[in-house]
Amino acid sequence: MMQAIKNIFQLGKKEILSLCRDGLLMALIVYSFSAALIVSYNASTDFADAAIAVVDEDQSQLTQRVTDAFLPPLFLPVDIIQRADIDRTMDEGRYTFVIVFPVDFEKDVMANMCPEVQVNVDATRMSQAFTGAGYIQQILTNAVSDFVRDSTGTSSPLPANMVIRNRYNPNLDSAWFMALMQLANNIAMLAIILTGSALLTEREKGTLEHLLVMPVTPFQIMVSKIWSMMLVVMVAALTGLFLVVRMYLQIPLAGSYVLFALGMAVYLFALTSLGIFLACMSQNMPQLGLLIILVLMPLEMLSGSATPQESMPVWVQRVMQFAPTTHFVNITQGILFRGAGLRAMWPTFLKLFLIGAGLFSLSLSRFRKSVA
């Protein structure tokens, strides 16, 4: 038993030593928890700077007033174009939105005839298009009703008002979210690549076979890879979290760092086991590289770090309950944004641990088979 622990320690130490020799690799690790996070921070999905144009066939006070309601930072300055230009400019992708006020718009509004305003949306712009269409509708309705109220002087209070309180991120600054999710994604990428290729390199170079004639078991070899890579990624990710996310980007983080670190450890346990599994499934590095993409992309894209899981088909949501990334995204959001404690998070921790244990035993049996 003592000897097993010593072996695991020595073999793991070796992994870390040889990792440190690869300067470029070290630089990439540092990059993925510093500059990469900052880039993601800047790639926010906030609705802003939307390109908008207006076709004003009414040329009235009302249309002027409504047009003026589209303001920065949500919108770029409004361009006035002709009806004939709509198709061309939208094909070119110059505008995401083109609003058309028909002739006699103001007259019809004042006559309570409910005139039609056409909003053309470039649906290929995805989230900007969908979110923006909602904003535009709201701005149009409010501007028109303000105008009517001002000009008729009638005003009665609404039966009830709505107040929205966005918790944890009052301004809904998506940059916070993007930076932290990138952290989670890079942890996954790094853990899988490092463990997977560390094992495969040993097999390609013949050192694995040499280990197997020594008093070392496959279990020890595997655990040594897991702990060493876990440690490397933990240190890098926590440093990145503290120095880049907290200090440099100044993203307010709630919750306990210790609890988050614990969650990360469980997460890494699952991912490094997955890395070993993938290495056992592939015969050479090129295969491993492809396999990693194949596994990593769905794990990241469907985890809820890109779009909310609620928007995915139910079967995807069910399957993704078995993905470690789903639970880690929950842990990250729960602890770092919502400030949740262990009492709230323990079911997620438990699920993540069970997935990890499952992956570990699967990899172990695969690994044993592959060396026998």
Add this chain to the structure above:
Amino acid sequence: MSNSPSNEGVNIEPVVSFRNLALKYGKTLGLDHVTLDIPARKLIGMIGPDGVGKSTLLSLVTGAHAMQEGDLRVLGGDMRDRDHRNKVCPKIAYMPQGLGKNLYFTLTVEENLQFFARLFGHNAAERRRRIDRLTKSTGLYPFLDRPAGKLSGGMKQKLGLCCSLIHDPDLLVLDEPTTGVDPLARRQFWDLVDSIREAQENMSVIVATAYMDEAQRFDWLIAMNDGKILDTGAPAEILKKTGKDNLDDAFIELLPEEQRAGHKTLIVPPLKTTEADGYSIEAEGLTRRFGSFTAVDHVSFRIRKGEIFGFLGSNGCGKTTTMRMLTGLLPATEGVAKLFGKPIDGGSLETRKHLGYMTQLFSLYGDLTVRQNLVLYAHLYQIPEDEIPGRVDALLNRFQLKEIEEKLPNDLPLGLKQRLSLAAAVIHNPEIVILDEPTSGVDPVARDLFWELIIDLSRKDKVTIFITTHFMNEAARCDRISLMHSGRSLVCDTPANIVAQRNAATLEEAFIGCLEDADPESNKAATESCIQNEETPEEEPVQKGGFLGWLTSKFSFQRWYTCYWREQLELLRDPVRATLALFGALILMVVIGYGINMDVEDLSYAILDNDKTEKSTNYALNLSGSRYFVQHPDVKDHADLDRRMANGELSVVVEFPPKFGKDVDDGNSPEVAYWIDGANPSRASTINGYAGLVHSEWLKYLAQFSPDSNNAEQISVQTRYRYNPDVASLPAMVPATIPILLMMIPAILAALSVVREKEMGSITNLYVTPLTRTEFLLGKQFPYLIFSMLSAFLLIVMAVTIFDVPIKGSFLTLIVSLLVYCVVSTGFGLLASSVTRSQIAVIFLTMLATMLPSIQLCGLTNPVETQKGAALIIGKIYPTSHMLLISRGVFNKALGFADLHHEFMILVITVPIILGLGILFLKKQES
């Protein structure tokens, strides 16, 4: 060398001459200002201990390594001059050290030879003739269809030689070519070299070797030590100078005093064992089959405790397989093998503690220092902590590794690596030591040192030694030897008895006799081919002048095609990789297509009702009727809200204040509070929008009862979603997945191609053949390009059929843009491959450089223009952004080339930039 062309007295220019040539590896001086003229048309031998600069000198002579200090002229020109290097490259053949370093292991023998023959521009008939001639005379002919990786060590060496000889070089440089080659094959090998030299009088051959008996046949010897040249001259002269009767001793005599110190002629004390000692290793009818091929065929032996048992045989006869069975790495098909009287159990850790093993190929960690390696092995072999430093130091001293203890084995010559492996195999004082060609490539002094240790272990500590070797003087030191051939054991006796039985003068003669008896075919074939070796006129490549000549020297279609052909073969040999790349892309298209969806539904909400009147219940009813929301049990109070929102259960909570109903009726405008989980801002803003809708629905509902209120609709907003009228996510996502997938997958496929050659060693072929960097890279790119286009085509078909997203615009524009785009993405992989050295780093680099930008920064869900800082710059210049616009333009917007030419031109401009950088970062010489 009785038959070598004699040209003494003929005044010809030296083939190689250097003045003050020096080379440093970091701080270590590899070559210390040497000056020498090497005569042409001779067989030159280079001898010296391991790591004294022999390989360094050879790699400079062939142009594989960039020069640092001094002057070097090869074949009449300055090697600093790039034009001269390009000119003489085709005339120099170089076989690097190590087993099959310049070979491609997944390719067959035939394909390897074809590759080199094509590189040098021979036509099909000429290639056939040369390949047949070379393989027949080396005995490789029957194995033409076998992958090079499946050949035994010696056969790899032969194939390596054949590959270097395929183009009739003027200068043949062989770095330890016969290391690990059996005596019979070695004899054939040198016969082959002789016959080629006969046919080509102009050829000079420079060989570095550790076999002194080979050195005997050379015309001229260069003895090196410590980066300097000790002496030169014909073997006879050197013998005369040193006053010794064989080169082994003469060589030792040449060494400085301190290195010779302690060296003495080895005497093997007789083995004293009794029946009571029992047997350490027993094998009974041991058999191993791989499919229909029998590698080891009913081999039996019993080895006493303390015995030195030599295992000899031709290359590929099953020695290594037998050893692998003894170590438990490979289960036997039939028969039993016992260690210490117990059947071998692959899982027994106890047995392994008493076993030391050294593999044929270096299998320690190249990126740990010599010392770190030994310490690691000491730990793994469970040597007590406090004894480790002492033990390691003792071994470092014993194997003369002390000076290099802080160096990385990756930077060490073969001989020193072998010594390190040996040290690691005996670090735990094992009872049985199994050594697979431990002394191959090790210099004579170190070999004797090693044998001293072996004899010590055996006689003093009663350690059983099981050893394979190709050195006959080593075989003669064994207590007993077994001769193996084609999986069978031919004889098993003491060396003296074997010599006596065959009436042979030496053990080598006896050995070769045995082999020839067992397999008369092989030798006959060799002699035959030597006779057939008639001269054929060499087609002189037509020298083109002017611009065309310059162009063909920079880019040859033939060599490009050869590179492409080889890479393609390798890709096709690995169907798993091809399948993964093709079908992986399709699977990922489904994943992204369905996964990224802008409609958020089924959001969990709960009510915190402090009013509980008809009004609030009515409002709540409105919510539960919405398709966007799913109701969860009511929230009791704010603490409950905090908890359930923190653990992610609730996305939104609607709170009604006390007296809500009464205030509505009284016209007091009470406030309905929406508490929204803002952890995921994009989801939160969607909820914000939905909340507004729900609230205004409720207001409208109330307005029905008070017709005079001003809440009736004043305008009707008609939102027209262009290009995607159903506002479905799929039609917007599917065209976007094509550029993303065709960035990541081609890049990772191409990325490993160059680094793999760097790790495996076959990159030397780029250094020493006429291949230019452009031909090399573009040749490698082409198969991946074909593959990516195939993938692109499949993705388009899938988008149109399965996802039902029709192509509304110009298909031709799409496909041409994708072609240019795939050149960029594969080029991206090659660029990553050029700048990295390890496969891990390149996978990581490629993923970081493709996955993050293409998914996040290129306008997949949000236009690039809304990004800031570095994200904006990357998004603007990254090729995926432009391809995304083209793809969506053609699929969704019905656009053609005229509308998209701007994006297309940007892609076209990217091509030379990416490929140019890739070529720039790739080195044509090692440095």
